[in-house]
Amino acid sequence: MNGNVENPVLKSTTELVGRLLLVGLFLLSGFGKITAYTATAGYMTAMGVPPAVLPLVIAIEVLGGLAILLGWKTRIVAVLLAGFTLLTGVVFHHDFADQIQMIMFMKNVSIAGAFLLLAANGAGRFSLDARTRRLS
Template sequence: MSTIAAIIGRILIAALFVLAGIPKIIDPSGAAQMLQSANLPGNLAQPVGIFEVVAGLLLALGFMSRLVSILLFGFTLLTVFFFHNQFGDPLQAAMALKNVAIAGGLLMVFAYGHMVWGYDRMRAARRGEREAADANARAHDAELRAARAEGRAEAVEGAPVARRRVLDRDGDGHVG
């Protein structure tokens, strides 16, 4: 049950960024004005929107979830620093608190997000399966070499006496 909750939580946090980024891509003028009011270049609106959408989708899919969650964590805290820093205003304080809570959720994804369903986990599982298959193949090859060596040893033991003397190095009458 906790796995399902973690997946749903990760998708809901990701949806927040995707839905916030789409308007910045479609019509960046509003976001550009907001950026300029914070003394930031207005032409960052579309790149920020693209970052939010791409990072949100990667987070939802569980692809590079640790990296993406820490990048979004920093992005969210920068949002508090640049846009919601008027703590005397109740609305701004509430927005800052909301972003801090989102940052906390992103830290949880960073800490535990790689443990549940996602592309990274599937890739790691496939890597483990590949390593196990390689280990089995090496063990099989070692068994074949041992069986061939055993077969050669049995063939030498059954060889005529003259041949055994050639291979009898210590002179005790036994090969080996």
């Protein structure tokens, strides 16, 4: 058997599960910010970020996470979330003398890398993007 033969169901299922795993953090974080709005605004202020941007951050995390999960406008949203993830890493995890902050920064870099792979390859067969292409 040729090692290059793909199993389309396995590939499509893996793409869907990968998207779910990738955005789980964003969905939990976004909803967590809603339930702890005042505390989150205070933390942002302490980090030099105006709390007025908190609604935008929540929208990016929740709506962007849902878009990736559903595979809607995946390439565009993935690029936007990669930039957002890098920006939050720089703003909130820039104390590289602290090993935990360095690890958190590298986590953000890794997540951004996953989003860029998603932007390059698309959401796959089990997505609204693929459904839209099939209906066109």
